[in-house]
Amino acid sequence: RKEVEQDPGPFNVPEGATVAFNCTYSNSASQSFFWYRQDCRKEPKLLMSVYSSGNEDGRFTAQLNRASQYISLLIRDSKLSDSATYLCVVNMRGNTGKLIFGQGTTLQVKP
Amino acid sequence: DAGVIQSPRHEVTEMGQEVTLRCKPISGHNSLFWYRQTMMRGLELLIYFNNNVPIDDSGMPEDRFSAKMPNASFSTLKIQPSEPRDSAVYFCASNALGNSPLHFGNGTRLTVT
Numbered sequence: 001r002k003e004v005e006q007d008p009g010p011f012n013v014p015e016g017a018t019v020a021f022n023c024t025y026s027n028s029a030s031q032s033f034f035w036y037r038q039d040c041r042k043e044p045k046l047l048m049s050v051y052s053s054g055n056e057d058g059r060f061t062a063q064l065n066r067a068s069q070y071i072s073l074l075i076r077d078s079k080l081s082d083s084a085t086y087l088c089v090v091n092m093r094g095n096t097g098k099l100i101f102g103q104g105t106t107l108q109v110k111p
Numbered sequence: 112d113a114g115v116i117q118s119p120r121h122e123v124t125e126m127g128q129e130v131t132l133r134c135k136p137i138s139g140h141n142s143l144f145w146y147r148q149t150m151m152r153g154l155e156l157l158i159y160f161n162n163n164v165p166i167d168d169s170g171m172p173e174d175r176f177s178a179k180m181p182n183a184s185f186s187t188l189k190i191q192p193s194e195p196r197d198s199a200v201y202f203c204a205s206n207a208l209g210n211s212p213l214h215f216g217n218g219t220r221l222t223v224t
Contacts, residue, residue: 032210043215101154
C-alpha cells in the first residue's frame, strides 16, 4: 500500500460545480497535512494547511478524518482558473518532517 | 524576499555524463528536500536534510545518486553516471523545522539522451 494515495482523476466538471477530492494515508501517527496546487510545468504551491477541526478559505474547505486516515478538499463554485492538479501532502514523521506527496488529482473545469 | 533557488532550470546531457543540480533554500529554513517528478511516478521524495544532516535517503533510487548539504544555504544533488531513465523534473524545497509547509523552487528539468 502506498503511504499517501489519491484518485488521479481526471475530474471534469462544469463551472459552478462543487467537487471533492479525498486522500488516504497509511501512517496513523502522521501529524500534519496540506493541500498543494500544481499548474502544468510549474512547481507545487501551497493551497492550504489542514487542521484537525477542519478549515475553510473562501471556496475551499479542508477536512481531516483521523479515524479513517483521510483528508479531503472541497471546492465550491468551481472556476475555470481552478483547473490544475491537486496534491495532498502528509508529514509522516512529526518534527523530523518526512513530507510525502500523493500522486495528485487532476481537475478540469469546463465552461 | 527570495524563495528557493534552483539551478540550472534545464539540463540536457548524454547518457554516462555527470549531472549536478543545485539548490539554495530560503534563509532561516532548517529543512531541505529533494523530490523527483515524472508522469508515471508523481512526486517522489529522494532525500531530506534537517540542519544540514541527511535524515532519510531511502528514496534515492541507487548509488548513482548522491546529495550533500555542506552548509545551511546550499545543497547539491549529483547523478553519476546519468541514464535516460533519470529524465524528470527535480524539485528542491525547504521549510522551517516542525509541521510547516514546504516552499518549492522552480525545478530543474533534466533530459538524458
